[in-house]
Amino acid sequence: MNKNIEALYQIAQKETKRIIGLMSGTSLDGLDIALCEISGSGVNTNVKLAQFKTISYSEEIKTEIRKVFAKKNIDFQHLVLLNEWIGLLHAEMINDALKKWNIPASEIDLIASHGQTVLHAPKFLHQQEKFPNATLQIGDGDHIAVKTGIITLSDFRQKHVAAGGEGAPLAVYGDYFLFGKEGENRIMLNIGGIANFTYLPSAIKTEDTFVTDTGTGNTLIDLFVKKYFLDKSYDKDAEIAKQGTVNQDLLDNLKDNSFFKKGFPKTIGQELFNAEYVELALSKSNLTNISAPDLLATLTRFTAETIAEAILFAVENSSFKIEDFKIYLSGGGANNPLIVKWLKELLPCPFFKSNDLGINSDAKEAILFAVLANETVAGGDFKFNSVKIPSVTMGKISFPD
Ligand SMILES: Nc1ncnc2c1ncn2[C@@H]1O[C@H](COP(=O)(O)OP(=O)(O)OP(=O)(O)O)[C@@H](O)[C@H]1O
Ligand SMILES: CC(=O)N[C@H]1[C@@H]2OC[C@@H](O2)[C@@H](O)[C@@H]1O[C@H](C)C(=O)O
Structure with missing residues (x-):
């Protein structure tokens, strides 16, 4: 042998x-x-x-x-x-x-x-x-x-x-094996370059479990921080986005893509969510001169809303309500206080980090x-x-x- x-x-x-x-x-x-x-x-x-x-x-x-x-x-x-x-x-x-x-x-x-x-x-x-x-x-x-x-x-x-x-x-393979728990409805939400979540309802029946990407996580935020601020690679603690205002028209145009209407599971990458994607939305909104803080606030909101809407869609198609779930965060975006603040407003349920389940979220x-x-x-x-x-x-x- x-x-x-x-x-x-x-x-x-x-x-x-x-x-x-x-x-x-x-x-x-x-x-x-x-x-x-x-x-x-x-x-x-x-x-x-x-x-x-x-x-x-x-x-x-x-x-x-x-x-x-x-x-x-x-x-x-x-x-x-x-x-x-x-x-x-x-x-x-x-x-x-x-x-x-x-x-x-x-x-x-x-x-x-x-x-x-x-x-x-x-x-x-x-x-x-x-x-x-x-x-x-x-x-x-x-x-x-x-x-x-x-x-x-x-x-x-x-x-x-x-x-x-x-x-x-x-992610579902690890999440189900390590975090599936009878009697607790869990959503394991990872906010990396791209965001995804594993849906782990309490009965942990595998037919009800799935994993899906939701869209951009930190990708677009990082991209435009680098473009506007040569000395920065990401919006640390959302310091720039916090100074801006969300532009609703731009947000609507960013969300206007068939990826968001597609059923679960689905995956995506920077092949779609890239600079051209944002440029197109800016041009549809006739925005030639948006300020960096407003653009970053809008991109940050785009991440938060598309995650929240995907999770709500999953929950609404089950016998549960969002209040019945616990969300466990991981990935670099879990350290972005504005993403987390907006997620908490849009998803009224308790939030934790995967660290609370004994696994270092990074x-x-x-x-x-x-x-x-x-x-x-x-x-x-x-x-x-x-x-x-x-x-x-x-x-x-x-x-x-
Ligand atoms: N304190 C912070 N404030 C704001 N954003 C942060 C902070 N810490 C990390 N991030 C974000 O997290 C990003 C890194 O995330 P992560 O390491 O999860 O990505 P990744 O593993 O490459 O992504 P993927 O899961 O898509 O492969 C950074 O580029 C930044 O946007
Ligand atoms: C093709 C690819 O590398 N996808 C990554 C990426 O990063 C986050 C999201 O997009 C996820 O789908 C995946 O990684 C994790 C580890 C996964 O497969 O669960």
């Missing part, structure tokens, strides 16, 4: 596995590295976050990724070079983190790498009948395995697409990929009784030699 298969077989039988989950999100802010100790699988999964670190991307890395990110026309060679380079960079970042934590690579069982999304193209966006839903994450797993010496699972989204999904959001997405790798290697028995959630294990396996 190949010794790597033997090693994997041994890992699969360990009661507790040490799995490093990696996530580099669509905000392009850096790589989240979550060292998890995982036991059990499916609804019996237990996760302890042993270490967590975000390694910020340098301006150089951001610039290289932006050359291809969410763009239809790119330099093809650059994409190929990036695939290898990001794999190598992520491996170096893991090696550095392990050194800082004083943990030898031999003590890590698996790496679960999301990679960098460069294009997300569900059918709704590409609209070419003969082609399926499509999504591409780069940062090759073989490079990570070879450079770290650790068995690596990567490219998780393709199996979801192969099984009929859009490749995202995958680490939640990286933990998700560790949980998915655990399922592939040591679980896979649990079946969701819903066409909205493909019951498949995900991730391709790379050996170090």
